[in-house]
Amino acid sequence: MAKKKPAGSVRQRILKLLLANVGQVVTREQIQQAARDPKTKKVPENWHQRLSELRTDYGYNIQSNRDTQELKVSEYRLVSATPGPVAGKRVKITAPTWATVLERAGEACQWEEDGRRCGLKAGETDPVGGGTVKLTPDHKTPHSVNPNINADDPDEWQALCGRHQVMKKNFWDHRTGKLNVYAIVQAAAEADKRAVYEFLKSYFGE
Ligand SMILES: [Zn+2]
Structure with missing residues (x-):
């Protein structure tokens, strides 16, 4: 199955930050800054949803404190720049x-x-x-x-x-x-x- 490229600019901006910090702790504030609209400077309300989608839809192994005690609440870490397999092939409803x-x-x-x-x-x-x-x-x-x-x-x-x-x-x-x-x-x-x-x-x- 071909890997989907993250579409949508908020997701891309967050991914860019994570990719620049593979294996490093990234804070909620850093992610919010990265997710900001470059024109309006507003932090999008749905930034956390976009971050979750990088995990669930694109296979990026992004850890939070529920994955490892090395991370505190509101800290995240991208383990590898290479995304893992995305959950099994989706059956589409007719x-x-x-x-x-x-x-x-x-x-x-x-x-x-x-x-x-x-x-x-x-x-x-x-x-x-x-x-x-x-x-x-x-x-x-x-x-x-x-x-x-x-x-x-x-x-x-x-x-x-x-x-x-x-x-x-x-x-x-x-x-x-x-x-x-x-x-x-x-x-x-x-x-x-x-x-x-x-x-x-x-x-x-x-
Ligand atoms: Zn609903």
């Missing part, structure tokens, strides 16, 4: 199936959080991540878990906005096929975070 999925979804993002649907519709402005919402098909079971994907079964698919596509991808480490517990807790609703917090306190006897 056009009629996608039309059915979209119709069932009411043309809105189906991500559920706190018992509530995201519900963002294509063309709307994402109030959290910024940018225009685009809905894309998501296979409910990650490829690393179930490689037998049926492109014609609307029950296997859902419609997600870009922010929730990235969030879901971050829940799975494509290199190990394991759940990324830290990312799940980070994205969880406050009540769930509280429950985890109480569990951890009792687990560590604090």
Whole structure:
């Protein structure tokens, strides 16, 4: 499979910084500076999403403190300038199936959080991540878990906005096929975070 070249200037600017510092610690501030729009000097709100995509979509091994204790929170490190393999070949949903999925979804993002649907519709402005919402098909079971994907079964698919596509991808480490517990807790609703917090306190006897 041909490697995709990172498109989009924010992603390219972040990658350029990381490539200039392979094996070195790069801070959140450095990444934000690199991601800034060269004209407006504004830090794009979605810089972290673009950074995540360099991992999930382009195969760059970018470590954070959830990968190694050598890194503190808000520190990152690109391990190698050569990207690794990108998660297995993607099965593409068929056009009629996608039309059915979209119709069932009411043309809105189906991500559920706190018992509530995201519900963002294509063309709307994402109030959290910024940018225009685009809905894309998501296979409910990650490829690393179930490689037998049926492109014609609307029950296997859902419609997600870009922010929730990235969030879901971050829940799975494509290199190990394991759940990324830290990312799940980070994205969880406050009540769930509280429950985890109480569990951890009792687990560590604090
Ligand atoms: Zn969404």
